[in-house]
Amino acid sequence: MSLRKTTVFLNGVKRNIICDPEKDTLATAIRRMGLTGTKVGCGVGQCGSCSIILNGEIVRSCTRRMKNIAENSQIETIEGIGTASNLHPLQQAFMTYGSVQCGFCSPGFIMSAKALLDQNVNPTREEVRAWFQKHRNVCRCTGYKPIVDAVMAAAKVLRGEAIMEDIAFKMEGNQVYGTALPRPTALAKVTGLCDYGDDLKYKMPEDTLHLAIVQPRVSSHAKILNIDTAQAEAMTGVVKVVTAKDIKGLNRVIVPLDHPRSIMKGLERPLLADKKIFRYGDVVAVVVAETEEQAREAAKMVKVEIEPLPEYMNVLDAVAPDAIRIHEETPNTYLKQPVLKGALASDVIDESFCAVEGSFYSSREAHLSVEGDTMQGYWDEDGNLVIQCKSQAIGFNRLGIAYGIGIDPEKLRIIENPTGASFGWAASPGSFALMGACLMEIKDRPLTLTMSYEEHMHFSGKRAPAYSNARLACDEKGKLTALEFDVAMDRGPYTEYSGHIMEKVMRFMGWPYNIPNVTGLGRIAFTNHCFATAYRGFGCLQAYTTSEAIMDMLAEKMGMDPFEFRYQNIARDGQTNINGYPFKEYPMEEIMDTLRPIYQGALAKAKAESTDTVKRGVGIAMGGFNVTLGPGDHAEVALELNPDGTITHYNTWEDQGQGGDIGTLSVTHEALKPLGLTADQIRLCMNDSHRCPDTGIAAGSRSHFMAGYATIDAANKLMNAMRKPEGTFRTYSEMAAEDIPTKYLGVYDTTGTGTPLDPNTGVGDPTQAYMYGAFLAEVEVNVETGKAMCVGMTSVGDVGKIGNILAVEGQAYGGLSHSISFALKTNYDDLKKGSTMAGAGIPYCQEIPDKFDNIFLENPRKVGPFGSSGCSELYQSSGHVAVINAIYNAVGVRIYELPATPEKIKAGLEAKARGEDLKPKKYFLGSDLYDEIEEINTNPV
Structure with missing residues (x-):
């Protein structure tokens, strides 16, 4: 050198x-x-x-x-x-x-x-x-x-x-609460x-070892015949090459799946591949070396001998009659969930005044956080195995890792580093488990791992693609009569969070309308593409891709304005969702009344500004999402009075960029209002499993709701202990003198507050609170090239009382920008293109409109801390379909399979000129919908 x-x-x-x-x-x-x-x-x-x-x-x-x-x-x-x-x-x-x-x-x-x-x-x-x-x-x-x-x-x-x-x-x-106070970080x-994971790499002790993963990337499905590490182990600086044979535990990344219809239980994912490669990004070994360069060079020398197997890169191929099993224990379709409401939809649709049908594809979306996967690990002074990483599910991840690597969960300590976003992929414990496995082998030196962005892209999970067939009908007045749908979700080779994803699909199809008769089936199947994991709005996007598109189609066939068609079909008092329960604290009429003049103005503007080569259009979509994980959700926080009169809040409200810090500060200040504290008198100790109670995963728009209620509980306990008989409050020294504890645990648990979806009928009401919204997209389409651009996005949303204005606005802007790119560009189907941000379709500044108008209707919730609900998932629920509907409004071309690339729009324009509709054929999803429903009715669980 x-x-x-x-x-x-x-x-x-x-x-x-x-x-x-x-x-x-x-x-x-x-x-x-x-x-x-x-x-x-x-x-x-x-x-x-x-x-x-x-x-x-x-x-x-x-x-x-x-x-x-x-x-x-x-x-x-x-x-x-x-x-x-x-x-x-x-x-x-x-x-x-x-x-x-x-x-x-x-x-x-x-x-x-x-x-x-x-x-x-x-x-x-x-x-x-x-x-x-x-x-x-x-x-x-x-x-x-x-x-x-x-x-x-x-x-x-x-x-x-x-x-x-x-x-x-x-x-x-x-x-503090309800203001635009900037976040503490x-x-x-x-x-x-602010030191993120890769920054800490430069600030670790001198004897820190570096890790490099071995991803063969030779196949997406193959038997492993041999892994030869000899040449790598002999290279300069190499301390160890860790493979499956070194794992002390189960060698599994554990994310339990407890749906009663699933044969799989969440134990199918190898931590380090040993017998099979199931997908392109699987890791077979980790090299531990003195320097990062040495580790990477040695990783290239690990040789993997394989026997290729058939690769099923989408769910249609995986459920074909001649497809082999990806996991021997189960057919490739391993989970099914019906929704049955009223009469059989097929009978009602056949007798209805008007009906439409369509088949839709919701694509595989990469999260594309700008920071990839990076972490550190070491053994602390108390003998705990410590992983500092991007975890957004500290409690879940501890259990998901511990048994896989062979350590008592109580001895596994997870600390969230300052995190450059994940939007869901960091709920997966797979990479953190690799660090844990290496620490089980290297107990005397700290470790650091920084994946290249390409490695991260192929290793991390993605949004689950979905294929659907659907029919929707109405009477002569345009009132919906029945919905029939059949959805197949592609989960890749692992079951991670499958139960949660399935639930969302089966709750938000047809949301938020009154549909008296529904027959639907959700299926989840294995493939050999990238595994699917959590992503903001998980599950509901796939549902809205179908239901909000087919609502437009039915409105058109009826000759009705799509806005007014929706308005007359949103649920009213006493009417129920497709799961048979009334909508809670339902503001959809107010939302649509607010949006109507904006919609009408946008239509007039689009008409006036269209030219022969650039056509403008307007599309709308209704959206929403639930809050919390349903019955059994649990959160704990702790509040401690300090000697100087300040308060320390301890929690694991993981901050992926959404604002766990400002959320914690806001709810604490509000809950302790009687003490008269200022914002700078509240200290935050967050996201260390051994210093903080488990507040639960930062997902499902649950954190503010769950942590907020737990904070209220802890605050009441602390203030009750501090309160003197005359109503004033004790100081720390007075508490100590009277031997009164100064630290209190706050708990909120949703057990008994909801009804899980019935696995035989889909009837249920799992969650206490919801978010509601409507989205209006303005697009322009170049008819010569087929290129569509979203030039404006308006949302009217109700998330209850806003805790922090900047945080909620940020989730709205960010979520809708993801929706726009999901509609037009982002796609990880092509593994080669998907290895980079640009190749996977990350949107740059001029591809997202500067015209963003977010209108917030603050209807304080009866159930929700300080009247708040949730926030994040609403703004990435259905905005993408508003863009697709706007394209149709502009040029009369409907995109059934996302994303709406220029090639697809151009092909649609050419087909339209020939008098054709490039509608996809009805997808074969493994069996007839009604045969499956009959089988479920015959053999309930």
């Missing part, structure tokens, strides 16, 4: 960098010097998280080799433009305007924006958006609009038209001082 000393001016200071000029990138060199505010996401110049200013120009430092860095270059990083006590206007504005969620991309955006404002201090919004598009700055959390808002606000300060105080949050009185994130 030939090294070179390069002298640069780094943040105005002359510094020497010693590097390998051929291998080291500028990002690597900067980060090795301790300036880890420069993040590395994709590693190939597609995300902009590594953006720095080099000699006055913004560059993506992860692709700039040190050999190309001139002597005495001027380099600016996030650490050089402002400090915590002297912020740059961009840093302040990012905090105030909600531009910081997970925060991983924030330093790159701030540096990119600074480069723009250095050149043009008075840009238009579109110039800002074009700049971020050109320089490939990606944010997956915010939908970009709040970032542009922040840049415009900061520019005013730089022009002298405003001062810093004008763009800072101003608290009114002592109110925002300051560290905008200054580049």
Whole structure:
């Protein structure tokens, strides 16, 4: 190795960098010097998280080799433009305007924006958006609009038209709940001082070992005949190559599946593949070495001998009559759930005035968080195996890992690192289990693992694709009479969270309408594609892909406006959902009344602005989601009075960027209002399994609801203990003097509050609270190329009382931006293309509209902490179908199989010109729907 000393001016200071000029990138060199505010996401110049200013120009430092860095270059990083006590206007504005969620991309955006404002201090919004598009700055959390808002606000300060105080949050009185108070972690994130997983890699002890995974990527389905590690083990620096034979436990990644109709129980996924490769991203070994480079080089030398087996890359092939079993214990279709309401839908549909039918495909969507998978592990002073990672399910993951690696769960400690988002994939314990397995072999040295983005893409789970057939009918007045549907979900080779996903499909098909007769069946099957896991809105998106499209189709056949058709069919008092229960605290009439004039105005605008080559259209979709995991959901928190009069809140409200920190602060401040505490008197100790009670998974829009109620419980217990007979409160010293405990556990449990779905009929009402909404998409379609763009999105949502305005707005912007890309672009079906962010269809700034209008109807809930419900999943429930419906409104082409690529739209336009409809044939999902229903009725569980 030939090294070179390069002298640069780094943040105005002359510094020497010693590097390998051929291998080291500028990002690597900067980060090795301790300036880890420069993040590395994709590693190939597609995300902009590594953006720095080099000699006055913004560059993506992860692709700039040190050999190309001139002597005495001027380099600016996030650490050089402002400090915590002297912020740059961009840093302040990012905090105030909600531009910081997970925060991983924030330093790159701030540096990119600074480069723009250095050149043009008075840009238009579109110039800002074009700049971020050109320089490939990606944010997956915010939908970009709040970032542009922040840049415009900061520019005013730089022009002298405003001062810093004008763009800072101003608290009114002592109110926290319901305000736009920035999240506590925002300051560290905008200054580049927040240490994410890969940043901690540079700050671990000197004797830290590095891990590299071995993904053969030779097949998606094969028998493993031999794994030869000899050559890898002999390489310089290699300490150990861990394979399945080294695993002390079950060698399984455990996510229990307890649905009574499932043969599988959640024990089918190998931690390290031993007998079979089930999918392209499976790992057969992990190399442990002195350096990351040594580990990666050795990983290339692990040889895997295989016997290929038939690969079923979609559910249609997997359920074909001649398909072999992917898991010997069960046919490939391993779970079925019916929904039966009223009379058989087929009989009612045949007798109804009007009916339509269609087949729909909801695609395999990658989460595309900008930060991939990265973690550290070590044994602590109490003999606990510690994994610091991106877990969003600390309690669940402990149990899912412990028995697989062979350790008592009580000795397994999980700590969530500051996390650059996941949107669901970090609910899966698979990668964390790899770290645990290596720690069981290496007990005297700490470990660190950073997957490349390509490794992460092939390893992590995705949104489950779904195929469906459906029919919908109405009477002569347009009142719905019956719905028939048959849905097959592709879960890949593992059952992870299958029961939860299935429940959502079977609850939100046809939501939120009154449909008196329903016959439906949900099926889940194994394939050899990537496994499916949690993703915001899990399950309901696949349902809405079908039901909100077919509602438009039926409205058209009836000659009715799709908005008014929906309005007359939303449920009213006394009417029930497809599971046979009334809707709870139901605001849909108010939501639609609010949206109607906006819809009418958008239609008129679309008509006026359409041209011969660019047609504009408007589409709508109703949406919603439940709150909590249903009966048996459980959350615990603890509140402790400190000697200085402050309060510490302990919980595992995992913060994936959605704002667990500001959520915790807000509910604690509100619950302890009688004490008169200020926000800075509340301390947060979060997401360490051995210091905090288990608050449960950050999923299902449950955290605010469950942790909020648990916090109220803990607050009441603490205040009751502090309260003196005359009504004032004891101090810490008075509590100690009277030997009164100063720490109290708060608990909230939903046992007994709901009815699980009946496995034979689908009747049930599992959850206490819901979110409701409606979405309006405005699109333009170039009829010559088929390219569709969403140019506006409006939502009217009701999530109850808002706990923090920035957090809820952030979930709305972010969720809807995912919906838009899901409709038009994002797709992981092609493994080769899906290895990168761009290939998997991540949307850049100008592909998401700047016209985002989110209207919040705050109807405080009777059941919900401080009147709040949930938030996140609503905004990624059905917005994608609003986009698809808008395309149809624009050019008369319906896209039945997502995403709506230019090729599909162009083909539809050409078919339309020939008088055809490119409707997919009815899918064969394994058996006749009514034969399956009869079998279930004959053999109930």
